[in-house]
Amino acid sequence: MDEEDDGVIRTRGLTKRYRGGQLAVDGLDLTVPAGSVFGFLGPNGSGKTTTIRMLMGLVEPTSGTARVLGHPMPRSSRAVLPRVGALIEGPALYGFLTGRDNLLRYDAADPAADPRTRRTRVAAALDRVGLTAAAGKKVKAYSLGMKQRLGLAAALLHPRDLLVLDEPTNGLDPQGMREIRSLVRELASDGTTVFLSSHLLDEIEQVCTHAAVMARGRLVTQGAVAELVAGARGRLVVTTPDTGATARVLKEQGVGDVVVDEDRVTGDPPERDLAEVNAALVAAGVRVRGFGLERASLEDAFVALTGEGFDVAG
Structure with a gap:
């Protein structure tokens, strides 16, 4: 099925019930259009992070289906994940290594990565997130915002069809937030679909073309941001x-x-x-x-x- 028609992300009846009966996600029908910047919103405990984990094949759904880039997940993880860049719940980094060496190690662990272009791609990713000057510093000396930038750089080491970002501006100062918003828009204009969760509603409104709202594990609404705003009376x-x-x-x-x-x-x-x-x-x-x-x-x-x-x- 064509991704343009089917959605880059598509779930039907996606449900996750944990041991003890806790229903984290309840019958989720979600469609993320190709080329969109899609904001994922919901109060604490609404099921956003569990949904992202299921989409990335990190958690098995209890029932329902999830398709990412036209393939069923988690069954097609090996085919899908090389086409996806993800920053979920903050990056996992080696504090004793420099920012540059962290990215070199990330890339070396990727069997699809070309070692001949590794240093060039790492340098480009660092430059894209504004970390070139700090590339030689050990990550344990990085601020939270710098670590967020480095995690985003890791997601950008290769061209991606889909970028999944969980709170991408967490810990950034206002200037850093503006830069990341600009980067997200730039990636979308290049054809990458961006799926991001954020607790900053004005950020979603500024950068996202589409959004979905979760509450208590269920989807409340989804659609173009302009239409969602138009539906609320001033x-x-x-x-x-x-x-x-x-x-x-x-x-x-x-x-x-x-x-x-x-x-x-x-x-x-x-x-x-x-x-x-x-x-x-x-x-x-x-x-x-x-x-x-x-x-x-x-x-x-x-x-x-x-x-x-x-x-x-x-």
Whole structure:
């Protein structure tokens, strides 16, 4: 079956139940389009990491199927994994070796790697993640962010059809986060499909074309990020010195979840024409300095879909 049509990652009824009856993933139907940057979101314990482990053949599913790059997993691990770069739960590194020597060792352990191009490919990978200057330092002296970069470099030693990243910006400073986001976009533009989990919703919104939301082991929704955001209603925002009167009028006009914050009053917009709401404020003598809808964010969509906050590091 063609990967373009079938999805680079496709699961049907994928389920994992651990000993003791804990249901970590429950009937997951997931489709990751080819060429997408796919964000994987969910609260702690939602089953994200277990799903990634099953996709990479590290954990056997209890039931259901998973296909990666058109092949069943874990049965086709030997055919699939050489085409996949992965950084899952932080890189496993040798602290007593330099960054460069870690990558050389990684590459030497790969039977498909060409030893003649090894040093050139290692140098290119280090440069791509901004570690050339630190390549000669021992990894035990690396910061957490530098270790994340080195793990990503290891995943980039060969051209990959799929890149699986678990919290790729963990430990990075804002500049490093921007660089990794730029790198992810660059990889996607080169044709690599990127599948990443992140607890930073704004990061997903900035870099991802598609996303899926997990909650309590089940898939809540999936689709294009723009469509997920469009499905969440924005907030009505009124800027005024008369916050008390504004809150009262908005409630009378059917605005829900009214919140007062200094000189701003926000709420869920009613079904009626917002021009009528504004007119009611003016008629009540409210001094309206600003009135409009604030665009919904992925965070708004996430909370609306799951009813939960967005501490999604698990």
